[in-house]
Amino acid sequence: MKGKLLPLSGLLLTSLFINTMKAQEYQPIGIQSGFNADVIANGVGAASTSTSTDVDGVSYAFISRDFQLTSSSTALTYGLPISGNFTSAVASTPGLTYQLASYSSNNSLRLEASGDSGTLIFATPLKAISLYMLATGGSGACTVDVTVNFTDNTTQTLSGNSIADWYGGTNYAIQGIGRINLNNNVLESGSGTNPRLYQIPLAIDAANQNKEIQSVTVTKSGTGGIPNIFAFSADAFNPCLAPTNISATTTPTSATVNWTASASNPSSGYQYYYSTSPTPPTTTTNPSGSVAAGTTSVTLDNLTTGQTYYFWIRSNCGGSSYGFWKSQSFTTGEVPVTFTLGDINTEYVGDNNPTNTSTSSCPGTLTVNVPTGYKIKSTKVSYTMTAQSGAWMSEQRSLLVCTTNGTAETDVAAGVSSNAGTYSYNRSDLTLANGLTGAVNFELRAWRKWGGENLGCDASYNKVNDGSWKVTVILEPLNLSTNEAKAEKKIAAFPNPFTDVLRIEKSENVKRATLTDLSGVTVKVIDKPSSTLQLDGIKTGVYILSLNLKDGSVQTQKVIKK
Numbered sequence: 001m002k003g004k005l006l007p008l009s010g011l012l013l014t015s016l017f018i019n020t021m022k023a024q025e026y027q028p029i030g031i032q033s034g035f036n037a038d039v040i041a042n043g044v045g046a047a048s049t050s051t052s053t054d055v056d057g058v059s060y061a062f063i064s065r066d067f068q069l070t071s072s073s074t075a076l077t078y079g080l081p082i083s084g085n086f087t088s089a090v091a092s093t094p095g096l097t098y099q100l101a102s103y104s105s106n107n108s109l110r111l112e113a114s115g116d117s118g119t120l121i122f123a124t125p126l127k128a129i130s131l132y133m134l135a136t137g138g139s140g141a142c143t144v145d146v147t148v149n150f151t152d153n154t155t156q157t158l159s160g161n162s163i164a165d166w167y168g169g170t171n172y173a174i175q176g177i178g179r180i181n182l183n184n185n186v187l188e189s190g191s192g193t194n195p196r197l198y199q200i201p202l203a204i205d206a207a208n209q210n211k212e213i214q215s216v217t218v219t220k221s222g223t224g225g226i227p228n229i230f231a232f233s234a235d236a237f238n239p240c241l242a243p244t245n246i247s248a249t250t251t252p253t254s255a256t257v258n259w260t261a262s263a264s265n266p267s268s269g270y271q272y273y274y275s276t277s278p279t280p281p282t283t284t285t286n287p288s289g290s291v292a293a294g295t296t297s298v299t300l301d302n303l304t305t306g307q308t309y310y311f312w313i314r315s316n317c318g319g320s321s322y323g324f325w326k327s328q329s330f331t332t333g334e335v336p337v338t339f340t341l342g343d344i345n346t347e348y349v350g351d352n353n354p355t356n357t358s359t360s361s362c363p364g365t366l367t368v369n370v371p372t373g374y375k376i377k378s379t380k381v382s383y384t385m386t387a388q389s390g391a392w393m394s395e396q397r398s399l400l401v402c403t404t405n406g407t408a409e410t411d412v413a414a415g416v417s418s419n420a421g422t423y424s425y426n427r428s429d430l431t432l433a434n435g436l437t438g439a440v441n442f443e444l445r446a447w448r449k450w451g452g453e454n455l456g457c458d459a460s461y462n463k464v465n466d467g468s469w470k471v472t473v474i475l476e477p478l479n480l481s482t483n484e485a486k487a488e489k490k491i492a493a494f495p496n497p498f499t500d501v502l503r504i505e506k507s508e509n510v511k512r513a514t515l516t517d518l519s520g521v522t523v524k525v526i527d528k529p530s531s532t533l534q535l536d537g538i539k540t541g542v543y544i545l546s547l548n549l550k551d552g553s554v555q556t557q558k559v560i561k562k
Contacts, residue, residue, distance in 0.1 A: 017355045023102035025236040025324045026096040027083070029131075030123035034215070035106035039228060040080060044101035047180045050103070052112065055166065055195075055228055056138030058184045062195070063104050069185050078178040078189050088132075088173040088233075090199045098134050098173065098231040109218060109229040111144070117219035119227065125151050125212035131202040133216075134173055136166040136195065140225030144218050146202055150211040157333040158202050173199040197230060209237040238324050240266060240317035243296070250328035252305040252374060252475055255330050258297045259313060262323065266315035269293040271322070274300060275344055276313040276524045281312050281325055288525060290316065302512045302548035305333040306377040306476040333377075333475035337368045339444075344464035345457040346385075346396070346448040354397050356408040362443035362457035364464060365403075368440045368473050375437045377476035379430040383444065383469040385415060386422045393423040395449035398464070400471070402434065403441045407432040422465070433473065442471050442510040493533075493545055497560035500536035504547070507531040512548040515559075517541065535561065 027422040042064035044390045051061050063081035080086075084100035103109035132329035133146065143165050148156045151331045164170065167190075175196040178189050204213075213234075220227050248257045257272070271287035281287075291298055303309065307383040308331045315323035344364035370376060381400045389394045393415035401408040409432060433440055444464060451461025491506050504510060509527055515524040515538070523538060538561050547555045 029232040032121045032123040034120035037108045039108045040103045048182045060179045111220040111227045114221040119217045124312035125214045127237040130235045132233045133200040134231040135163045135229045137163045142224035142227045147217040149215045151214045172196040214464035240321045242323040242324040246328040250332045252333040254301045256299045264294040267318045268316035272313045303332045336472040339469040343459045343466045346446045346462045347448045347457045363443040363445045374475040376433045377474045380428040380472040382426045384465045387420045391451040394415045397447040399445045401443045402433040497562045502533040514546040
């Protein structure tokens with residue numbers, strides 16, 4: 001049997017498409033003041049010139065990715081992100097982000113001796129269900145007490161919070177960021193896994209969740225390493241609770257969005273907003289519509305086939321009390337098909353790296369039926385593979401092929417990590433089946449680089465998990481006939497440019513008129529418009545007018561408001 005292979009980089013293709021946004025309201029917290037040390041080397045020059053001290057008491061500091069000893073030094077492939085902003089790696093808080101302080105000023109609350117303390121003042125007080133402290137221990141694990149200070153002068157103390165040493169600890173928010181010796185400028189990459197910054201959860205008592213937090217005081221308790229506190233984020237509190245479990249089902253030209261009612265059962269129902277732009281609404285954004293209390297779904301008609309829409313919903317608790325906007329994205333005209341006939345075997349290939357022309361003796365197969373009148377605009381695929389019995393996830397190889405036209409993905413996908421476990425694969429915007437109609441066939445070819453050489457096709461070492469392989473095709477209408485295309489040109493909006501009134505020809509054929517700005521934000525939606533659109537409240541600028549016609553087609557025109 002062949003020996004283990006080192007993990008191969010560069011073959012992983014993961015284009016993760018996240019549909020359902022987080023249920024929590026995670027917010028990074030700006031720190032107004034309180035940091036007492038600069039422990040992150042950045043820019044060009046010796047590390048000691050851009051730091052004030054070290055992290056660990058023995059001359060090691062963090063580095064930013066823009067650090068260079070000289071202007072001709074090789075750019076770093078590790079380090080803290082230049083922007084100071086990153087998403088936490090902790091799985092239990094998906095979407096939680098942190099914002100580090102400037103690397104050119106104090107960016108750490110460093111507490112060297114037992115009893116040392118400091119207070120970080122929030123730039124904007126906020127209410128929270130939980131705080132999340134970003135910290136690390138230099139030269140060993142350590143413990144801190146945290147006192148949360150509210151604007152009403154009350155406090156809550158959370159004692160004995162453990163912070164792991166910056167090498168090798170668990171529950172890290174970011175890892176593999178490297179470090180530098182301030183005495184000799186020797187860089188250490190940390191082998192891609194060290195050093196680390198850790199996420200420490202701090203639960204706010206229910207009685208305090210409706211109070212605004214003004215600051216936190218952190219005190220080193222006991223001996224051990226040197227605590228370094230870098231940032232805070234929060235799961236923000238709002239007494240007007242949000243709906244949950246937002247989902248969408250689509251047809252080629254419509255979508256029905258469903259949700260689970262919020263626990264507080266808002267007295268005035270829910271407001272919703274949707275757009276083709278991912279730019280979220282703010283507290284002052286005019287909603288696209290609303291539904292009454294007790295209603296937990298809404299149907300959106302006259303949508304463009306194959307278009308991705310972003311939908312937000314918030315609770316309306318009456319008066320001026322609104323919940324946080326929560327979001328779900330969907331694409332109209334999606335047809336998903338899932339393979340449910342059992343685990344898909346992998347074929348042993350050993351030292352031979354499969355390519356996008358390689359075949360498999362044991363592929364999984366499925367068929368997607370494209371509805372009459374439509375063709376495939378793009379394809380998405382998702383699945384999981386499990387490595388076991390001594391196999392590694394990095395030994396997984398897989399490829400999606402459309403056997404109807406003989407087209408495969410450009411690259412073979414590979415897992416990552418030198419250990420066993422389940423790896424998730426998600427890719428979107430694939431063009432391998434574009435333009436196809438009717439019954440379209442796909443194969444998922446899967447291979448393993450190690451395990452059971454004499455077994456050939458087998459699931460003992462690496463496999464595609466039953467029920468995880470899903471192919472989703474996004475539809476678009478077949479091309480219009482010449483006569484239909486000519487008919488489209490007969491509807492126009494005028495005058496253009498216009499001042500306050502825009503007129504539509506043949507408005508009796510129009511189901512909905514939608515005005516969006518050039519960033520994709522919906523400005524105005526008018527159902528069953530008359531021949532005259534009153535747009536006096538619209539700002540001067542260039543807009544896109546979309547007309548959803550009663551025959552199911554959509555026309556767009558650029559219009560200018562003077």
